[in-house]
Amino acid sequence: AGGAGRRGTGPGSGPGRKLNIGVDIIQHGVEGLVYLLTESSKLMISEVDFQDSINVLGFSDELNKSLLQLYLDNRKEIRSILGELAPRLPSYHSLEWRLDVQLASRSLRQQIKPAVTMKLHLNQNEDQTAQVLQTDPATLLHLIQQLEQALGEMKMNHCRRIVRNMK
Amino acid sequence: MCVISNSFILDDPDLKDIDPTVLKHCHAAAATCILEAGRQKADISAISTCLEDCKLDKERIEQFCTEYQKNKDALEILLGSIGRSPLHITDVSWRLEYQIKNNQLHKTYQPSYLVTLNVENSNSGSHPDVSFSCTMEQLQDLVGKLKDAAKSLERATQM
Numbered sequence: 001a002g003g004a005g006r007r008g009t010g011p012g013s014g015p016g017r018k019l020n021i022g023v024d025i026i027q028h029g030v031e032g033l034v035y036l037l038t039e040s041s042k043l044m045i046s047e048v049d050f051q052d053s054i055n056v057l058g059f060s061d062e063l064n065k066s067l068l069q070l071y072l073d074n075r076k077e078i079r080s081i082l083g084e085l086a087p088r089l090p091s092y093h094s095l096e097w098r099l100d101v102q103l104a105s106r107s108l109r110q111q112i113k114p115a116v117t118m119k120l121h122l123n124q125n126e127d128q129t130a131q132v133l134q135t136d137p138a139t140l141l142h143l144i145q146q147l148e149q150a151l152g153e154m155k156m157n158h159c160r161r162i163v164r165n166m167k
Numbered sequence: 168m169c170v171i172s173n174s175f176i177l178d179d180p181d182l183k184d185i186d187p188t189v190l191k192h193c194h195a196a197a198a199t200c201i202l203e204a205g206r207q208k209a210d211i212s213a214i215s216t217c218l219e220d221c222k223l224d225k226e227r228i229e230q231f232c233t234e235y236q237k238n239k240d241a242l243e244i245l246l247g248s249i250g251r252s253p254l255h256i257t258d259v260s261w262r263l264e265y266q267i268k269n270n271q272l273h274k275t276y277q278p279s280y281l282v283t284l285n286v287e288n289s290n291s292g293s294h295p296d297v298s299f300s301c302t303m304e305q306l307q308d309l310v311g312k313l314k315d316a317a318k319s320l321e322r323a324t325q326m
Contacts, residue, residue, distance in 0.1 A: 042271065042272055042273055043273050043274070044273060044274040079272060082271045082272045083271070083272050083275070085271040085272075086269040086270075086271050086272060087269070088300070089281065089298060089299060089300045090298070090299045090300070091299055091300045091301060091305075092282075092299050092300070092301035092305045092306070092308075092309060094308070095308075095309055095312045095313075097312060097313075097315070097316045099316065099319055099320060099323060101323075105247070105249070105250045106249075106250065107206060107246040107247070107249040107250055108205070108206055108208075108243060108246040108247045108249075109206060109207055109208055110208050111247055113247065114320065114323070114324075115252075116316050116320065117253060118316075120297065120299075122299050131254070131297060132253045132254070133253055133254050133255075133256050133284070133286065133297070134252055134253040134254065134255050134256070135255060135256040136255075137317075137320050139256055139257065139258075140313060140316060140317055140320070141317060142258070142259075143256065143259050143313060144310060144313050144314055144317060146259050146260075146261065147259065147261065147282070147306065147309065147310045147313070148310055150261040150263060150280060150282075150306065151303065151306055151307060151310060153263050154263065154278055154303060159263070159265075159278075162265060163265065163276075163278070166265065166267065166276060167276060
């Protein structure tokens with residue numbers, strides 16, 4: 001049923017004929033199952049809450065047990081698929097860098113101008129983009145200092161307290 | 168080469184008695200001489216010799232060289248900044264957020280960073296910033312690589 005849910009609900013004549021039930025009923029059944037599993041996974045409801053929710057439907061104990069198992073087995077994968085649907089910014093993939101020293105240009109001979117040239121690889125909606133950027137040594141040190149500060153924030157008491165209290 | 172406007176010369180009250188065409192020629196000649204001297208990083212003796220060959224008198228040569236010397240560094244900085252280069256990073260800003268839920272998924276509970284690199288285009292000056300999100304591990308990877316670059320720079324300067 002999980003597989004059928006992923007492929008979408010088209011009129012499946014195969015199962016209908018096998019179980020001797022109308023196509024409509026099969027379709028509604030599959031849609032209902034998909035909705036049940038998706039909503040439960042989205043909200044990450046506990047086993048107890050899941051069982052309480054489906055009890056009101058009046059199914060047999062055996063069916064309730066199967067549904068619960070289906071939920072627990074597929075929850076992680078469903079959540080990871082739902083996670084892909086959320087709004088996203090381009091995300092970091094990797095960084096390549098290179099040290100350059102400019103020795104001359106058309107406008108000025110005899111220079112010594114150090115620079116760090118980088119290729120920033122980002123992921124955006126399944127595409128990977130690469131952007132070439134450059135910076136000077138002073139700015140590079142500034143970038144490192146700023147980003148190290150950013151990393152340090154998660155270890156601060158303030159963030160720790162919030163993370164603890166939000167679970 | 169950058170275009171130097173000569174409008175301030177033509178509007179100068181002290182020079183209003185001189186034929187504007189002559190003024191323009193003088194300005195162009197002086198500008199060319201200064202820019203070439205700057206580009207070649209010529210020293211004062213070379214400039215003097217060149218001006219002597221052009222039959223300028225000693226007083227004028229001295230005046231010219233003194234003024235040139237005063238502005239030499241600024242000139243070199245200006246000339247060095249002309250030219251094409253990749254987008255230049257000038258600054259970085261970051262934001263740390265803790266994701267709780269979105270409309271597709273609840274109880275996500277994940278920290279995430281949003282990093283924005285302020286970049287400048289050598290030609291037009293401004294350029295939209297480069298922004299991206301990353302996890303803590305990804306940011307550690309990025310910082311690690313930047314630190315490698317910095318260490319490599321330090322080693323290079325000691326050679």
